[in-house]
Amino acid sequence: MTLPRSQQVDLAMTPYYHCVSRCVRRSYLCGQDALSGRSYEHRRQWVQNRIHELAGIFCIDICAYAVMSNHYHLVVHINQEKAETLxxxxxxxxxxxxxxxxxxxxxxxxxxxxxxxxxxxxxxxxxxxxxxLYSLSWLMKELNFDIALQANQEDGCTGHFWEGRFKSQALLDEKALLAAMTYTDLNPVRAQAAETPETSEYTSIKKRLDSLAHAQPTPSGLWPFTGQKHIDGLPFRFMDYIEWVDWVGRQTREGKPGTIPAHLPAMIDRLSLNLTDSLKACTQLEKKGCLWIGPPEQLLSVKTYLHKQRIHGISL
Known part of the structure; x- marks a missing residue:
């Protein structure tokens, strides 16, 4: 049974969420339409630009994103405290x-x-x-409406461009957050749209790596890596994250031939990650249609909080 959005997105449980929005029409969001030969590649820039623009307006921090041919991924941190201090x-x-x-x-x-x-x-x-300004539904509404309007104008048609609801998954701890970011940043590699993360156009990791190559700070619109839990930013070091993404990207995923090369990252030791469970989460995030991702005790807390006998979740 479909849960109301108020139960799927609840800041009392977690401020971190992984969102996916997909096109409902045969027409591509981006990429090359094999039937008509028409290219929609320029629409990727629309989505990326809008994500960065809205990040400067909403009090919702962008942790990771990837713009694919008929959908996009977004990992966010809802910053209610920031909104309340405005x-x-x-x-x-x-x-x-x-x-x-x-x-x-x-x-x-x-x-x-x-x-x-x-x-x-x-x-x-x-x-x-x-x-x-700290509503995830409003952020997704503003993002999707703008892209749908431009696409419909370009296609000379009306009607729905996106599926009725965006999909959201609650990320209950740091390991779940890491898994969702990794899954998102490796999406083009897994789909064989790119060979490596640094060549994955229209992704947050490429945006970050390009800035790093030019010795520039975190790109505007992306939440910075701080490596500390109590400082405003992602609780990982960026260099550790790069090694981690590289390692996960080298592992073979069933049904997804895209891989990259790697060595064991320091983040494994720092977060005490179980390699088998973590790899499973980083590669199968959407497979089970889960709404919550986190350790068993956190999933149990969610069930108690929502007064549910069962929930659809991935245990780390």
Whole structure:
């Protein structure tokens, strides 16, 4: 039975999520249509640009992404604390970047409201926008709507471009987060769309590696690697992550011939990962249609929290 989004995305359980959105039409999101010979490759740039743009507006940090031929992957960290520290003016400024402001809010910004009722109405609107700035559903809505609009205009048609709902998986601990990021960054390699991560166009890992090659900081729109749990950023070191992705990418996956070369990464020791279970999670994240990923005790906590006898999850 389909669970409501409020149960699938619950910040009381975890702020980390892996999302997938797929096209519903035969027409490609990107790539080359073998039947018509038409290329949609330029649409990959649309998606990548929109991801980075929205990352600067929403209080949702982008951990990893990969834009494929008929779908894309997104691993995110929902930063509610950041949203709640924004001033009302900052909330309005962020929302204005993607939507026209109502006249009442424009008057509020000009300081010409006198009625307490109007001021209270503005406060309610700003609170609603603040909540939307850390809503995963709103992020995906803004991303998908913009791409669908451009694609429909280019194709000269109307109707649904995406499947009705995006798929989301809750990542309950660091190992689950690592598995989802690895799965996402290796998607083009597994699909034989690229030979190595550094040649995987329109992925977060290539974006990060390109910046590293030019001795530049983390690209705008991507959450940085900090290597520490209590500092704003990913709790891994980037160099460890590179070695880890390289190692996993060398392992053969059943039904997916794409692989790359590797040696044992330091991250295995640092997170005390079980190689068999971790490799399974990094390569079969979508296979079981699970909604939660994490250690057994965390999955048990989710069942208790949701008052469920069973849940669809991958145990690490």
């Amino acid at each position: 001033t009302d003016i900052e909330v309005i400024q962020r929302w204005e970047e993607i939507h026209h402001l109502p006249a009442l809010i424009t008057r509020y910004l000009r300081g010409i409201l006198r009625s307490p009722a109007e001021i209270q109405a503005c406060k309610k609107i700003i609170l609603l926008w603040r909540q939307r």
